[in-house]
Amino acid sequence: MSRSVLVTGGSRGIGLAVARRLSADGNRVAVTYRSGEPPDGLLAVPCDVLDAAAVDEAFTTVEAELGPVEVLVANAGITKDTLLIRMSEGDFTSVIDTNLTGTYRVVKRAARNLMRARSGRVVIISSTAALSGVVGQVNYGSSKAGLIGMARSLAREFAPRGVLVNVVAPGLTDTAMSTALSDTTRDSIVGRIPLGRMATPEEVAATVRFLASEDASYITGAVIPVDGGMGMGH
Numbered sequence: 001m002s003r004s005v006l007v008t009g010g011s012r013g014i015g016l017a018v019a020r021r022l023s024a025d026g027n028r029v030a031v032t033y034r035s036g037e038p039p040d041g042l043l044a045v046p047c048d049v050l051d052a053a054a055v056d057e058a059f060t061t062v063e064a065e066l067g068p069v070e071v072l073v074a075n076a077g078i079t080k081d082t083l084l085i086r087m088s089e090g091d092f093t094s095v096i097d098t099n100l101t102g103t104y105r106v107v108k109r110a111a112r113n114l115m116r117a118r119s120g121r122v123v124i125i126s127s128t129a130a131l132s133g134v135v136g137q138v139n140y141g142s143s144k145a146g147l148i149g150m151a152r153s154l155a156r157e158f159a160p161r162g163v164l165v166n167v168v169a170p171g172l173t174d175t176a177m178s179t180a181l182s183d184t185t186r187d188s189i190v191g192r193i194p195l196g197r198m199a200t201p202e203e204v205a206a207t208v209r210f211l212a213s214e215d216a217s218y219i220t221g222a223v224i225p226v227d228g229g230m231g232m233g234h
């Protein structure tokens with residue numbers, strides 16, 4: 001079944017792997033991009049999730065080209081790691097505004113058509129940082145934990161309309177975001193992962209693909225860790 005899919009932050013990393021996987025399955029896939037080059041072979045629309053008007057415009061373009069969005073993957077996210085005592089209010093609020101409020105903006109824009117269609121999927125990319133806490137990530141952990149509360153409330157609001165909402169919580173994944181960590185920090189995290197390595201973006205994408213598929217028709221409000229066993233299911 002070919003569906004209209006939109007992945008935010010799909011120009012690289014996990015978002016691009018999700019987009020490529022869902023496209024390989026025969027879906028009509030669009031990604032949003034902000035900086036850098038748009039990826040080949042996918043409909044790419046410029047969009048900064050900080051800007052509600054840009055979000056609206058991106059959806060309008062995707063709807064015109066691919067049809068109303070049936071699967072939304074809210075993936076765009078940033079980190080601004082530092083210890084709380086050094087974390088400015090700007091460091092805190094910019095991460096919340098991108099990761100949490102940005103997701104609110106895109107889900108809100110998608111909701112109208114999803115509700116009307118009485119079917120569809122929303123997959124939100126959180127993080128194991130929401131579940132276990134990470135030194136230096138008071139801002140990021142707050143935003144990613146907020147996404148879990150958001151998803152569970154959405155799951156209840158949308159269930160009567162047949163729209164399922166789930167969360168994927170990746171552990172350390174091999175992308176630009178993890179490359180930004182120091183070797184010492186990365187090695188120390190990998191040392192605590194039972195499978196002894198980072199996830200690939202494709203491994204995270206495979207779980208998103210499952211949640212977007214017919215096989216996940218009775219799953220909503222769930223949080224699925226993809227973390228090499230770090231949290232043992234939590």
Ligand code: NDP
Nearest residue numbers: 009013014034035048049075076077127170172173175177
């Ligand atoms: P990347 O930094 O490689 O990609 C992040 C993507 O989000 C980029 O496409 C980026 O666009 C986009 N983005 C950031 N801010 C905005 C914005 N304001 N508006 C629109 N797009 C934006 O990271 P990952 O692929 O690793 O991260 C993807 C998601 O997975 C994030 O939500 C992240 O928090 C989460 N995650 C990542 C983990 C990891 O270890 N890598 C672990 C757990 C969760 P641009 O190119 O313009 O910057």
